[in-house]
Amino acid sequence: MRLAQLPREFVGAQPILTTLEAAGYEAYFVGGSVRDTILGKPIHDVDIATSAYPEEVKALFKRTVDTGIEHGTVMILDHGTGYETTTFRTESGYQDYRRPDKVTFVRHLEDDLKRRDFTINALALRQDGEVIDLFDGLSDLKAGIIRAVGDPEARFGEDALRMMRAVRFASQLNFKIEDKTLAAIHTHAHLLSQIAVERIHDEFVRMMLGKAAYRGLSMMIQTTLADYCPGLVGHTIDLSTIATVPALAPKDEVEVWAMVAFHLGLSYPDTVEFLQAWKTANHIIKAANQALHLAYAQQYHGVTKQLLFAMTPDTIAAGTNVARMSGYGPDDPNEWLRVYNELPIKDSHDLALSGADLIKKAGLTPGPAVGETLQKVQNAVIDGELNNEAAELLKYVQDKILAKNDTSTKK
Ligand SMILES: Nc1ccn([C@@H]2O[C@H](COP(=O)(O)OP(=O)(O)OP(=O)(O)O)[C@@H](O)[C@H]2O)c(=O)n1
Numbered sequence: 055m056r057l058a059q060l061p062r063e064f065v066g067a068q069p070i071l072t073t074l075e076a077a078g079y080e081a082y083f084v085g086g087s088v089r090d091t092i093l094g095k096p097i098h099d100v101d102i103a104t105s106a107y108p109e110e111v112k113a114l115f116k117r118t119v120d121t122g123i124e125h126g127t128v129m130i131l132d133h134g135t136g137y138e139t140t141t142f143r144t145e146s147g148y149q150d151y152r153r154p155d156k157v158t159f160v161r162h163l164e165d166d167l168k169r170r171d172f173t174i175n176a177l178a179l180r181q182d183g184e185v186i187d188l189f190d191g192l193s194d195l196k197a198g199i200i201r202a203v204g205d206p207e208a209r210f211g212e213d214a215l216r217m218m219r220a221v222r223f224a225s226q227l228n229f230k231i232e233d234k235t236l237a238a239i240h241t242h243a244h245l246l247s248q249i250a251v252e253r254i255h256d257e258f259v260r261m262m263l264g265k266a267a268y269r270g271l272s273m274m275i276q277t278t279l280a281d282y283c284p285g286l287v288g289h290t291i292d293l294s295t296i297a298t299v300p301a302l303a304p305k306d307e308v309e310v311w312a313m314v315a316f317h318l319g320l321s322y323p324d325t326v327e328f329l330q331a332w333k334t335a336n337h338i339i340k341a342a343n344q345a346l347h348l349a350y351a352q353q354y355h356g357v358t359k360q361l362l363f364a365m366t367p368d369t370i371a372a373g374t375n376v377a378r379m380s381g382y383g384p385d386d387p388n389e390w391l392r393v394y395n396e397l398p399i400k401d402s403h404d405l406a407l408s409g410a411d412l413i414k415k416a417g418l419t420p421g422p423a424v425g426e427t428l429q430k431v432q433n434a435v436i437d438g439e440l441n442n443e444a445a446e447l448l449k450y451v452q453d454k455i456l457a458k459n460d461t462s463t464k465k
């Protein structure tokens with residue numbers, strides 16, 4: 055197969071391949087960018103593989119950085135944008151199921167391609183557009199199949215994260231996993247416990263954001279991969295429920311986690327613990343919990359203005375989407391955002407009465423009563439019972455709150 059035109063991203067890197075070839079070496083585009091180009095998808099990183107050894111690469115270019123010299127990667131900066139070039143290599147060892155103990159540089163493309171994970175990722179592209187397809191990756195791309203290169207057992211034994219990559223690609227591309235490859239994932243699923251949670255996290259989120267997330271999730275359940283992910287063991291039924299959501303389409307990581315926590319039926323503290331076990335960033339945990347709050351409110355006790363006040367437009371949108379995907383209203387996806395936008399105040403600082411006012415003008419003693427009173431006033435403003443005007447709020451405090459209260463709150 056020969057591509058008529060190379061994507062723009064490859065064109066910029068062509069001078070590098072030309073220089074390497076002129077010096078008598080081979081050089082190709084490899085990896086995901088070749089796969090995505092053939093699928094007509096946008097590409098994000100350009101990887102170049104070459105028969106030149108790292109020192110040979112460095113001798114040919116003026117500006118290089120040793121970004122991963124021990125495994126053969128050199129960044130070439132001669133043409134503005136940095137391009138990573140990696141020497142053809144074989145890998146061996148893998149005693150930790152993560153990384154090879156030994157990397158050996160080789161001169162033949164085939165040796166480099168055959169150590170790669172899946173046939174669709176083992177294509178090489180010459181700069182004249184010719185696709186080198188030694189493992190029938192093109193027919194798998196066409197048929198929509200994720201198939202390990204060579205022996206699947208060996209590929210997953212080398213790097214257990216590849217099992218998560220398989221389900222992630224299945225979801226992103228809406229591809230099937232070939233039977234032997236799927237069976238090998240099942241056999242090796244337990245090796246996932248050797249992999250750093252951060253890396254599993256990445257693949258899981260990307261899988262959930264893929265267009266066929268239901269497929270990726272089902273495969274995680276079927277192969278028992280899910281059992282080796284933090285907090286998912288014993289939750290097969292909950293996960294299956296997510297996998298059967300007809301319009302499963304979380305928009306971002308926050309929605310992914312809120313959706314999972316919602317279907318796992320986690321409490322707010324348990325959600326924090328669950329997401330911490332997944333090494334999720336704190337701001338995502340906070341946002342996911344807010345979204346979860348809205349989804350539960352929608353399901354059980356109803357959404358209040360007080361709840362929306364405590365949220366942000368983003369978490370409201372996320373919570374609404376999670377609730378709607380799960381079969382709970384509102385019918386109008388913008389309903390809660392509209393209510394939020396109409397709130398008279400969006401933040402405690404917007405309140406036209408401060409703690410200092412309460413002390414100075416209403417005669418409250420500094421202490422807990424100040425905060426409690428402000429909270430009551432704020433709630434009344436949010437609920438639309440009071441206008442957010444200083445005089446009106448002060449009067450309310452004097453007439454409605456202090457009049458009823460024990461005089462000890464007064465000076
Ligand atoms: N565990 C891995 C990771 C990567 N690769 C090989 O290295 C290439 C580049 O890896 P990476 O950028 O991580 O994945 P991509 O396939 O490019 O997918 P994407 O960048 O879209 O995640 C892959 O295509 C594959 O050939 C591999 O064999 N085994």
Ligand SMILES: [Mg+2]
Binds near residue numbers: 085086087099
């Ligand atoms: Mg890539």
